Amino acid sequence: MAEQQDRQDLVDQIGGDVLAAGVGLLLPIPGVGVLTERAVRRVRAETERRRSVALKAAERVSGMTREEIGERIGHDPRFLSLVTRVLHAAGMNGHDGTLKAMGVALGRAAADPGRVDEAELVLTVLSDLTEHHARVLLLLSADPPAISGTALVWTMHLLEVSADLPTRVVSLLVATLVARGLAEATTGFGGGNVYSITTLGRDVLAVLQEYVID
Template sequence: MGKVSHPVDDAASEVAGTLLPGAGPIAGWISSGLREEWQRLTSRALKAAESISGRSREDLEELLEQDPALMPLYMRVLWAAGMNGHDETLRAMGAVLGEAARASASGESDSVHDADQALMAMSTLTPRHFRVLRYVCTHPMRGARGKSGWIAKHVADALGLTEDRAAWCLSDLLGTGLIGSRNGAFGDPFYWATELGEAVVQASASLDDT
Protein backbone atom coordinates (compact mmCIF):
# COMPACT_ATOMS: atom_id res chain seq x y z
CA MET A 1 0.00 0.00 0.00
CA GLY A 2 1.41 3.43 -0.92
CA LYS A 3 2.14 6.14 1.57
CA VAL A 4 -0.85 8.40 2.34
CA SER A 5 -0.31 12.00 1.26
CA HIS A 6 -1.40 14.76 3.66
CA PRO A 7 -2.04 18.35 2.48
CA VAL A 8 0.03 19.86 5.33
CA ASP A 9 3.05 17.74 4.36
CA ASP A 10 2.48 18.44 0.67
CA ALA A 11 2.44 22.19 1.36
CA ALA A 12 5.76 21.98 3.19
CA SER A 13 7.33 20.00 0.36
CA GLU A 14 5.97 22.42 -2.24
CA VAL A 15 7.41 25.44 -0.42
CA ALA A 16 10.73 23.66 0.02
CA GLY A 17 10.86 22.89 -3.68
CA THR A 18 10.08 26.51 -4.54
CA LEU A 19 12.80 27.85 -2.29
CA LEU A 20 15.30 25.48 -3.88
CA PRO A 21 14.13 24.43 -7.36
CA GLY A 22 14.77 20.80 -8.13
CA ALA A 23 14.69 19.75 -4.49
CA GLY A 24 13.09 16.47 -3.53
CA PRO A 25 10.92 15.68 -0.53
CA ILE A 26 11.28 17.95 2.47
CA ALA A 27 13.40 15.45 4.38
CA GLY A 28 16.25 15.87 1.95
CA TRP A 29 15.81 19.24 0.29
CA ILE A 30 18.80 21.05 1.85
CA SER A 31 21.73 20.41 4.16
CA SER A 32 20.81 19.12 7.60
CA GLY A 33 21.79 22.37 9.38
CA LEU A 34 19.62 24.58 7.20
CA ARG A 35 16.80 22.05 7.24
CA GLU A 36 16.82 21.95 11.03
CA GLU A 37 16.74 25.75 11.22
CA TRP A 38 13.80 25.92 8.80
CA GLN A 39 11.95 23.29 10.82
CA ARG A 40 12.76 25.10 14.08
CA LEU A 41 11.35 28.38 12.79
CA THR A 42 8.27 26.66 11.43
CA SER A 43 7.76 24.94 14.79
CA ARG A 44 7.97 28.29 16.61
CA ALA A 45 5.30 29.68 14.33
CA LEU A 46 3.02 26.69 14.85
CA LYS A 47 3.42 26.92 18.63
CA ALA A 48 2.14 30.49 18.45
CA ALA A 49 -0.73 29.31 16.24
CA GLU A 50 -1.60 26.64 18.81
CA SER A 51 -1.55 29.22 21.60
CA ILE A 52 -3.87 31.65 19.82
CA SER A 53 -6.24 29.07 18.33
CA GLY A 54 -6.47 27.01 21.53
CA ARG A 55 -5.90 23.84 19.52
CA SER A 56 -3.34 21.08 19.72
CA ARG A 57 -0.86 20.67 16.86
CA GLU A 58 -2.83 17.67 15.57
CA ASP A 59 -6.17 19.53 15.70
CA LEU A 60 -4.62 22.55 14.03
CA GLU A 61 -3.18 20.49 11.18
CA GLU A 62 -6.54 18.75 10.74
CA LEU A 63 -8.26 22.12 10.42
CA LEU A 64 -5.64 23.28 7.91
CA GLU A 65 -6.35 20.21 5.81
CA GLN A 66 -10.13 20.60 6.00
CA ASP A 67 -10.40 24.32 5.20
CA PRO A 68 -8.93 25.22 1.78
CA ALA A 69 -8.90 28.91 2.75
CA LEU A 70 -6.34 28.23 5.49
CA MET A 71 -3.77 26.31 3.44
CA PRO A 72 -2.46 29.41 1.58
CA LEU A 73 -1.99 31.10 4.97
CA TYR A 74 0.02 28.13 6.20
CA MET A 75 2.15 28.26 3.06
CA ARG A 76 2.87 31.96 3.67
CA VAL A 77 4.21 31.02 7.10
CA LEU A 78 6.36 28.24 5.63
CA TRP A 79 7.72 30.59 2.99
CA ALA A 80 8.59 33.24 5.58
CA ALA A 81 10.38 30.61 7.67
CA GLY A 82 12.70 30.06 4.73
CA MET A 83 13.04 33.65 3.50
CA ASN A 84 12.68 35.95 6.52
CA GLY A 85 14.25 33.89 9.28
CA HIS A 86 13.47 36.22 12.20
CA ASP A 87 12.10 34.31 15.19
CA GLU A 88 9.72 37.03 16.27
CA THR A 89 8.34 37.53 12.78
CA LEU A 90 7.56 33.81 12.59
CA ARG A 91 5.92 33.84 16.01
CA ALA A 92 3.79 36.79 14.97
CA MET A 93 2.78 35.12 11.73
CA GLY A 94 1.99 31.95 13.64
CA ALA A 95 -0.23 33.95 15.97
CA VAL A 96 -2.11 35.37 12.99
CA LEU A 97 -2.45 31.87 11.53
CA GLY A 98 -3.88 30.74 14.87
CA GLU A 99 -6.35 33.62 14.87
CA ALA A 100 -7.39 32.65 11.33
CA ALA A 101 -7.90 29.05 12.46
CA ARG A 102 -10.06 30.24 15.34
CA ALA A 103 -12.05 32.47 12.99
CA SER A 104 -12.48 29.66 10.47
CA ALA A 105 -13.86 27.33 13.12
CA SER A 106 -16.33 30.06 14.10
CA GLY A 107 -17.42 30.69 10.52
CA GLU A 108 -15.84 34.18 10.36
CA SER A 109 -14.69 34.14 6.74
CA ASP A 110 -13.92 37.88 6.63
CA SER A 111 -11.44 37.45 9.49
CA VAL A 112 -9.69 34.70 7.54
CA HIS A 113 -9.30 37.06 4.58
CA ASP A 114 -7.99 39.76 6.95
CA ALA A 115 -5.40 37.29 8.23
CA ASP A 116 -4.26 36.53 4.69
CA GLN A 117 -3.65 40.23 4.05
CA ALA A 118 -1.84 40.60 7.36
CA LEU A 119 0.46 37.65 6.65
CA MET A 120 1.41 39.09 3.26
CA ALA A 121 2.45 42.34 4.95
CA MET A 122 4.15 40.68 7.94
CA SER A 123 6.58 38.55 5.94
CA THR A 124 9.04 41.46 5.68
CA LEU A 125 8.94 42.61 9.30
CA THR A 126 12.23 42.77 11.23
CA PRO A 127 13.19 42.73 14.92
CA ARG A 128 13.08 46.54 14.92
CA HIS A 129 9.39 46.45 14.02
CA PHE A 130 8.72 44.20 17.00
CA ARG A 131 10.68 46.46 19.35
CA VAL A 132 8.24 49.18 18.34
CA LEU A 133 5.20 46.91 18.62
CA ARG A 134 6.23 45.64 22.06
CA TYR A 135 6.77 49.18 23.28
CA VAL A 136 3.38 50.37 22.07
CA CYS A 137 1.73 47.28 23.62
CA THR A 138 3.47 47.52 26.99
CA HIS A 139 3.21 51.32 27.32
CA PRO A 140 -0.38 52.05 26.27
CA MET A 141 -1.37 55.69 26.14
CA ARG A 142 -4.33 56.63 28.27
CA GLY A 143 -7.43 57.00 26.11
CA ALA A 144 -5.82 55.24 23.13
CA ARG A 145 -7.75 53.25 20.50
CA GLY A 146 -9.14 56.15 18.50
CA LYS A 147 -8.88 59.18 20.79
CA SER A 148 -5.13 59.39 21.35
CA GLY A 149 -2.02 57.26 21.20
CA TRP A 150 1.67 57.34 20.50
CA ILE A 151 3.20 59.62 17.88
CA ALA A 152 6.32 58.63 15.99
CA LYS A 153 8.57 61.16 17.75
CA HIS A 154 7.73 59.83 21.21
CA VAL A 155 8.32 56.23 20.12
CA ALA A 156 11.62 57.29 18.53
CA ASP A 157 12.77 59.04 21.70
CA ALA A 158 11.82 56.08 23.89
CA LEU A 159 13.62 53.49 21.73
CA GLY A 160 16.62 55.52 20.56
CA LEU A 161 15.51 55.57 16.93
CA THR A 162 15.37 58.42 14.49
CA GLU A 163 11.89 59.79 14.01
CA ASP A 164 11.93 58.67 10.37
CA ARG A 165 12.75 55.07 11.34
CA ALA A 166 10.08 55.01 14.03
CA ALA A 167 7.51 56.38 11.58
CA TRP A 168 8.56 53.80 9.01
CA CYS A 169 8.11 50.93 11.48
CA LEU A 170 4.77 52.25 12.68
CA SER A 171 3.54 52.61 9.10
CA ASP A 172 4.61 49.04 8.28
CA LEU A 173 2.89 47.72 11.40
CA LEU A 174 -0.25 49.66 10.50
CA GLY A 175 -0.33 47.80 7.19
CA THR A 176 -0.35 44.46 9.00
CA GLY A 177 -3.28 45.29 11.28
CA LEU A 178 -1.09 44.99 14.39
CA ILE A 179 -1.35 48.73 15.03
CA GLY A 180 -4.22 51.16 14.53
CA SER A 181 -3.98 54.85 13.70
CA ARG A 182 -5.88 58.08 13.26
CA ASN A 183 -4.82 61.65 12.52
CA GLY A 184 -4.31 63.86 15.55
CA ALA A 185 -5.52 67.44 15.97
CA PHE A 186 -2.15 68.83 14.89
CA GLY A 187 -1.58 66.49 11.96
CA ASP A 188 0.67 63.89 13.61
CA PRO A 189 -0.89 60.40 13.44
CA PHE A 190 -1.67 58.65 16.72
CA TYR A 191 -0.81 54.94 16.92
CA TRP A 192 -2.00 52.22 19.30
CA ALA A 193 -1.83 48.43 19.44
CA THR A 194 -4.83 46.54 18.10
CA GLU A 195 -6.21 43.42 19.78
CA LEU A 196 -4.34 41.35 17.20
CA GLY A 197 -1.12 43.24 17.94
CA GLU A 198 -1.53 42.59 21.66
CA ALA A 199 -2.25 38.91 20.97
CA VAL A 200 0.90 38.66 18.85
CA VAL A 201 3.07 40.17 21.60
CA GLN A 202 1.43 37.93 24.21
CA ALA A 203 2.03 34.82 22.10
CA SER A 204 5.65 35.80 21.53
CA ALA A 205 6.21 36.41 25.25
CA SER A 206 4.64 33.06 26.17
CA LEU A 207 7.02 31.27 23.77
CA ASP A 208 9.97 33.03 25.41
CA ASP A 209 9.07 31.16 28.58
CA THR A 210 9.08 27.70 26.93
Protein backbone atom coordinates in the same frame (compact mmCIF):
# COMPACT_ATOMS: atom_id res chain seq x y z
CA MET B 1 -8.48 17.90 -8.58
CA ALA B 2 -5.66 20.45 -8.54
CA GLU B 3 -7.05 22.14 -5.43
CA GLN B 4 -7.42 18.80 -3.70
CA GLN B 5 -3.80 17.95 -4.53
CA ASP B 6 -2.65 21.32 -3.17
CA ARG B 7 -4.41 20.57 0.12
CA GLN B 8 -2.87 17.11 0.25
CA ASP B 9 0.60 18.55 -0.36
CA LEU B 10 0.16 20.89 2.62
CA VAL B 11 -1.12 18.05 4.76
CA ASP B 12 2.02 16.11 3.88
CA GLN B 13 4.22 19.12 4.68
CA ILE B 14 2.66 19.66 8.09
CA GLY B 15 2.43 16.02 9.07
CA GLY B 16 5.95 15.09 8.00
CA ASP B 17 9.25 16.81 7.37
CA VAL B 18 8.80 20.39 6.15
CA LEU B 19 11.45 21.26 3.55
CA ALA B 20 12.35 24.52 1.91
CA ALA B 21 10.50 24.46 -1.39
CA GLY B 22 12.73 24.92 -4.39
CA VAL B 23 16.03 25.00 -2.52
CA GLY B 24 17.11 21.78 -4.18
CA LEU B 25 17.08 23.59 -7.52
CA LEU B 26 20.34 25.21 -6.53
CA LEU B 27 22.22 21.93 -6.55
CA PRO B 28 22.30 21.14 -10.28
CA ILE B 29 23.91 24.48 -11.19
CA PRO B 30 27.31 23.86 -12.85
CA GLY B 31 30.21 24.55 -10.54
CA VAL B 32 28.29 24.09 -7.30
CA GLY B 33 30.69 22.67 -4.74
CA VAL B 34 30.60 21.20 -1.28
CA LEU B 35 30.43 24.64 0.33
CA THR B 36 27.25 25.52 -1.56
CA GLU B 37 25.72 22.15 -0.76
CA ARG B 38 26.39 22.79 2.91
CA ALA B 39 24.82 26.23 2.60
CA VAL B 40 21.73 24.71 1.00
CA ARG B 41 21.45 22.17 3.81
CA ARG B 42 21.69 24.99 6.33
CA VAL B 43 18.96 26.95 4.54
CA ARG B 44 16.75 23.86 4.56
CA ALA B 45 17.41 23.22 8.24
CA GLU B 46 16.72 26.84 9.19
CA THR B 47 13.51 26.93 7.14
CA GLU B 48 12.33 23.72 8.78
CA ARG B 49 13.14 25.17 12.20
CA ARG B 50 11.20 28.37 11.51
CA ARG B 51 8.17 26.51 10.24
CA SER B 52 8.32 24.23 13.25
CA VAL B 53 8.32 27.28 15.56
CA ALA B 54 5.05 28.49 14.03
CA LEU B 55 3.42 25.07 13.86
CA LYS B 56 4.31 24.21 17.46
CA ALA B 57 2.57 27.41 18.57
CA ALA B 58 -0.46 26.41 16.50
CA GLU B 59 -0.49 22.97 18.14
CA ARG B 60 -0.30 24.43 21.63
CA VAL B 61 -3.07 26.98 21.13
CA SER B 62 -5.43 24.67 19.25
CA GLY B 63 -4.87 21.60 21.41
CA MET B 64 -4.50 19.67 18.16
CA THR B 65 -1.58 17.63 16.85
CA ARG B 66 0.23 18.68 13.70
CA GLU B 67 -1.40 15.79 11.89
CA GLU B 68 -4.85 16.90 13.04
CA ILE B 69 -4.20 20.43 11.81
CA GLY B 70 -3.13 18.93 8.51
CA GLU B 71 -6.34 16.93 8.33
CA ARG B 72 -8.35 20.11 8.95
CA ILE B 73 -6.90 21.45 5.69
CA GLY B 74 -8.14 18.37 3.91
CA HIS B 75 -11.67 18.90 5.22
CA ASP B 76 -11.87 22.70 4.99
CA PRO B 77 -10.30 24.41 1.95
CA ARG B 78 -10.35 27.79 3.72
CA PHE B 79 -7.34 26.63 5.73
CA LEU B 80 -5.30 26.19 2.56
CA SER B 81 -4.63 29.93 2.39
CA LEU B 82 -3.88 30.21 6.12
CA VAL B 83 -1.30 27.45 6.18
CA THR B 84 0.26 28.62 2.91
CA ARG B 85 0.78 32.05 4.47
CA VAL B 86 2.40 30.58 7.58
CA LEU B 87 4.73 28.27 5.67
CA HIS B 88 5.73 31.03 3.26
CA ALA B 89 6.29 33.59 6.02
CA ALA B 90 8.47 31.10 7.89
CA GLY B 91 10.85 31.10 4.94
CA MET B 92 10.96 34.90 4.80
CA ASN B 93 10.74 36.06 8.42
CA GLY B 94 13.45 34.98 10.86
CA HIS B 95 11.88 36.51 13.98
CA ASP B 96 10.70 33.68 16.19
CA GLY B 97 8.28 35.85 18.13
CA THR B 98 6.43 36.85 14.98
CA LEU B 99 6.39 33.25 13.74
CA LYS B 100 4.94 32.07 17.06
CA ALA B 101 2.32 34.80 16.90
CA MET B 102 1.36 33.63 13.40
CA GLY B 103 1.14 30.10 14.75
CA VAL B 104 -1.20 31.34 17.48
CA ALA B 105 -3.50 32.88 14.85
CA LEU B 106 -3.46 29.65 12.85
CA GLY B 107 -4.08 27.54 15.96
CA ARG B 108 -7.04 29.65 17.05
CA ALA B 109 -8.60 29.28 13.62
CA ALA B 110 -7.96 25.52 13.64
CA ALA B 111 -9.73 25.23 17.00
CA ASP B 112 -12.55 27.57 15.98
CA PRO B 113 -13.26 27.69 12.22
CA GLY B 114 -15.36 30.79 12.80
CA ARG B 115 -12.10 32.71 13.28
CA VAL B 116 -10.70 31.91 9.83
CA ASP B 117 -11.41 35.39 8.44
CA GLU B 118 -9.86 36.99 11.53
CA ALA B 119 -6.80 34.77 11.16
CA GLU B 120 -6.44 35.73 7.49
CA LEU B 121 -6.28 39.40 8.44
CA VAL B 122 -3.88 38.84 11.33
CA LEU B 123 -1.53 36.71 9.23
CA THR B 124 -1.50 39.32 6.49
CA VAL B 125 -0.32 42.08 8.80
CA LEU B 126 2.04 39.86 10.81
CA SER B 127 3.94 38.35 7.90
CA ASP B 128 6.84 40.82 7.85
CA LEU B 129 6.60 42.49 11.25
CA THR B 130 9.56 42.37 13.63
CA GLU B 131 10.03 42.96 17.34
CA HIS B 132 10.88 46.59 16.52
CA HIS B 133 7.47 47.08 14.93
CA ALA B 134 5.98 45.56 18.06
CA ARG B 135 7.94 47.95 20.26
CA VAL B 136 6.58 51.00 18.43
CA LEU B 137 3.07 49.55 18.40
CA LEU B 138 3.29 49.04 22.16
CA LEU B 139 4.27 52.70 22.61
CA LEU B 140 1.28 53.80 20.56
CA SER B 141 -1.02 51.69 22.73
CA ALA B 142 -0.02 53.69 25.82
CA ASP B 143 -0.48 57.33 26.75
CA PRO B 144 2.46 59.54 25.74
CA PRO B 145 4.60 60.82 28.61
CA ALA B 146 3.43 64.13 30.06
CA ILE B 147 5.75 67.11 30.42
CA SER B 148 5.12 69.54 33.28
CA GLY B 149 1.72 67.98 33.84
CA THR B 150 0.64 68.60 30.24
CA ALA B 151 -0.65 65.56 28.36
CA LEU B 152 1.06 65.00 25.03
CA VAL B 153 0.21 63.21 21.81
CA TRP B 154 2.45 60.83 19.92
CA THR B 155 4.46 62.84 17.42
CA MET B 156 7.23 61.37 15.31
CA HIS B 157 9.82 63.12 17.46
CA LEU B 158 8.35 61.73 20.67
CA LEU B 159 8.24 58.23 19.20
CA GLU B 160 11.86 58.53 18.09
CA VAL B 161 12.93 59.56 21.59
CA SER B 162 10.84 56.92 23.35
CA ALA B 163 11.55 53.92 21.11
CA ASP B 164 15.32 53.97 21.75
CA LEU B 165 16.00 53.12 18.12
CA PRO B 166 17.78 55.04 15.34
CA THR B 167 15.69 57.96 14.11
CA ARG B 168 15.49 56.74 10.52
CA VAL B 169 14.46 53.27 11.68
CA VAL B 170 11.58 54.63 13.75
CA SER B 171 10.18 56.63 10.85
CA LEU B 172 10.26 53.54 8.62
CA LEU B 173 8.61 51.41 11.31
CA VAL B 174 5.82 53.94 11.78
CA ALA B 175 5.29 54.17 8.02
CA THR B 176 4.90 50.39 7.85
CA LEU B 177 2.43 50.33 10.74
CA VAL B 178 0.33 53.05 9.10
CA ALA B 179 0.42 51.27 5.73
CA ARG B 180 -0.73 48.05 7.41
CA GLY B 181 -3.62 49.79 9.11
CA LEU B 182 -2.17 49.16 12.57
CA ALA B 183 -1.62 52.87 13.25
CA GLU B 184 -3.06 56.06 11.84
CA ALA B 185 -1.69 59.53 11.27
CA THR B 186 -3.87 62.60 11.71
CA THR B 187 -3.15 66.29 11.58
CA GLY B 188 -2.61 67.75 15.01
CA PHE B 189 -2.46 71.23 16.44
CA GLY B 190 0.01 73.29 14.44
CA GLY B 191 -0.31 71.14 11.33
CA GLY B 192 2.04 68.35 12.31
CA ASN B 193 1.13 64.65 12.23
CA VAL B 194 0.13 62.82 15.38
CA TYR B 195 -0.03 59.04 15.58
CA SER B 196 -2.33 56.59 17.33
CA ILE B 197 -2.98 52.87 17.35
CA THR B 198 -6.03 51.52 15.49
CA THR B 199 -8.46 48.83 16.60
CA LEU B 200 -6.73 46.39 14.27
CA GLY B 201 -3.41 47.43 15.80
CA ARG B 202 -4.67 46.58 19.28
CA ASP B 203 -5.90 43.19 18.07
CA VAL B 204 -2.54 42.38 16.49
CA LEU B 205 -0.70 43.70 19.52
CA ALA B 206 -2.65 41.31 21.75
CA VAL B 207 -1.30 38.42 19.68
CA LEU B 208 2.23 39.80 19.52
CA GLN B 209 2.56 40.63 23.21
CA GLU B 210 2.60 36.99 24.30
CA TYR B 211 5.75 36.24 22.32
CA VAL B 212 7.46 39.34 20.93
CA ILE B 213 7.35 41.99 23.62
CA ASP B 214 9.25 41.56 26.88
